[in-house]
Amino acid sequence: MKAIAITRAAQGSSNLDFLSDIELPQPQASGHDLLVEVKAVSVNPVDTKVRAGFNADTPRVLGWDAVGVVKAVGEAVTLFKPGDAVWYAGALTRPGSNSEYQLVDERIVAHKPKTLNNAQAAALPLTAITAWEMLFDRLGINENGNEGDVLLIVGAAGGVGSIMTQLARKLTRLTVIGTASRPASQQWVKELGAHHVIDHSKPLTEELARIGIAQVTHVASLNNTQEHYQQLINALQPQGKLALIDDPESLDVVPLKVKSLSLHWEFMFTRSMFTTRDIIEQHKLLARVAQLIDQGVLKTTLGEHFGTINAANLRKAHALLESQRAVGKIVLEGFAG
Numbered sequence: 001m002k003a004i005a006i007t008r009a010a011q012g013s014s015n016l017d018f019l020s021d022i023e024l025p026q027p028q029a030s031g032h033d034l035l036v037e038v039k040a041v042s043v044n045p046v047d048t049k050v051r052a053g054f055n056a057d058t059p060r061v062l063g064w065d066a067v068g069v070v071k072a073v074g075e076a077v078t079l080f081k082p083g084d085a086v087w088y089a090g091a092l093t094r095p096g097s098n099s100e101y102q103l104v105d106e107r108i109v110a111h112k113p114k115t116l117n118n119a120q121a122a123a124l125p126l127t128a129i130t131a132w133e134m135l136f137d138r139l140g141i142n143e144n145g146n147e148g149d150v151l152l153i154v155g156a157a158g159g160v161g162s163i164m165t166q167l168a169r170k171l172t173r174l175t176v177i178g179t180a181s182r183p184a185s186q187q188w189v190k191e192l193g194a195h196h197v198i199d200h201s202k203p204l205t206e207e208l209a210r211i212g213i214a215q216v217t218h219v220a221s222l223n224n225t226q227e228h229y230q231q232l233i234n235a236l237q238p239q240g241k242l243a244l245i246d247d248p249e250s251l252d253v254v255p256l257k258v259k260s261l262s263l264h265w266e267f268m269f270t271r272s273m274f275t276t277r278d279i280i281e282q283h284k285l286l287a288r289v290a291q292l293i294d295q296g297v298l299k300t301t302l303g304e305h306f307g308t309i310n311a312a313n314l315r316k317a318h319a320l321l322e323s324q325r326a327v328g329k330i331v332l333e334g335f336a337g
Contacts, residue, residue: 001026002335003099004311005059006051014052016318021311022059026101029074033103036068036086040122040333041097041309042302043317044159049247050092051318063096064089064269065329066104067112067122077106079283085112087286089126091272098309100335107279108272110286113293120300123329124163127301128289129268129282130245131164135172138243138264139218147173150213152235154200155222157185159329160245162192162301164220169193170297177213179204188327200224204231215240222246223324236261303328308336 007020029035042065050062070084080086088109090097112121135141141151151168155161156178168176170193178189179200186197198207208216215237221228226248233255236242242256243264253263271279292298304320306313309332317330 001100003061004063004309004314005061005098006054007059009055014322015054016051016315018054019051019062019311019315019318020059024061024099027095027103029072029077029103031074032076032105032107033074034070034077034080034086034106034109035072036066036088036102036104036109037071038066038068038097038100038102038309038335040067040118040331041065042122042124042126042159042329042331043314043321044126045246045321046092046126047096048318048322061095061097061099063098064092065122065124065126066090066097066102067118068102071101073106079106080109080111086110087112087121087125087290089129089268089282092269093273098314105272105279106283108282108286110283110290113290115294115296116300119305119331119333120302122331122333123159123300123302124289124293125286126268127159127163127329129285130160130266131167132285132289133268134160134220134243134245134264134266135164135167138266139220139241141168141172141174141218143171145173146217149173149217150175150177150215151218151220152204152208152216152232153178153194153220153222154204154228154232155224156180156189156192156194156197157327158222159301159326160222161220162188162303162328163298164222165189165192165194166298169195170292174218175213177208177211177216179207182325185327200228204228205234208235217241219243226251230255233259233261301328302331304330306330306332308332308334310336
């Protein structure tokens with residue numbers, strides 16, 4: 001089968017040039033696994049981080065978002081059958097979705113939204129899981145609740161921010177403030193439903209004051225947390241909650257004490273990595289998101305379609321994502337015959 005893998009590592013290099021087209025044997029499904037014929041994928045920051053940090057002799061297939069069709073099932077599978085159209089974000093510890101066929105545990109898979117095509121659907125699984133878990137599991141926000149509370153989303157125009165803005169606006173009573181620094185990304189966040197959009201290239205407390213917000217109750221920091229950290233502490237009201245997904249070199253938690261602020265980390269691969277007792281929750285979560293999409297409550301966050309799934313197009317997608325100028329998600333679709 002066709003696949004794209006990171007094939008070698010170079011000292012002092014980001015390894016971008018070593019994303020390569022290769023051929024691999026088609027895997028076989030067993031246990032809880034589905035064998036999925038991959039139809040479309042999207043690119044996430046985790047792809048670029050794993051690629052840049054690659055240092056091994058065995059090629060590694062990247063990719064943690066996919067839409068496809070079930071071709072075969074393991075003997076323990078109960079949720080799906082061959083022919084089902086599905087979507088998922090995969091597991092960090094297994095071969096990725098940048099291949100014609102992939103094995104994935106049924107408990108982190110759901111049926112694809114019926115009203116989206118493959119490319120539109122591929123934009124969403126990983127970011128939807130991340131945003132949902134961050135809002136409802138980590139920050140403890142309640143559906144149809146939290147009236148009077150204020151959520152600040154730092155980096156609202158990116159993949160996670162694009163779906164989190166919709167979830168927070170459509171499913172809660174929060175006041176939603178998104179940050180974006182360019183006119184195009186600011187307009188995108190407004191169209192997704194944010195009550196206010198502020199510029200994270202300026203001091204956040206000053207930007208909040210400009211729109212008449214003294215302090216916020218919740219912060220979802222999706223990028224550059226270390227750069228904004230003190231500003232976020234200043235912006236949070238006492239007993240507020242700060243959640244993040246990026247990888248700052250270090251964070252000093254001591255300044256959180258005087259306000260009794262809580263710190264939460266979201267990593268959507270935790271359930272699959274540790275096969276947690278509640279791993280099935282990701283299946284349920286994706287099924288709920290698909291339902292909300294088919295009901296017209298949520299919409300795709302597809303930003304750009306980069307064409308066929310191959311090494312050249314993936315290299316371009318990785319480069320754009322690393323520039324931090326992408327708006328929405330970058331999607332690729334289909335393998336050349």
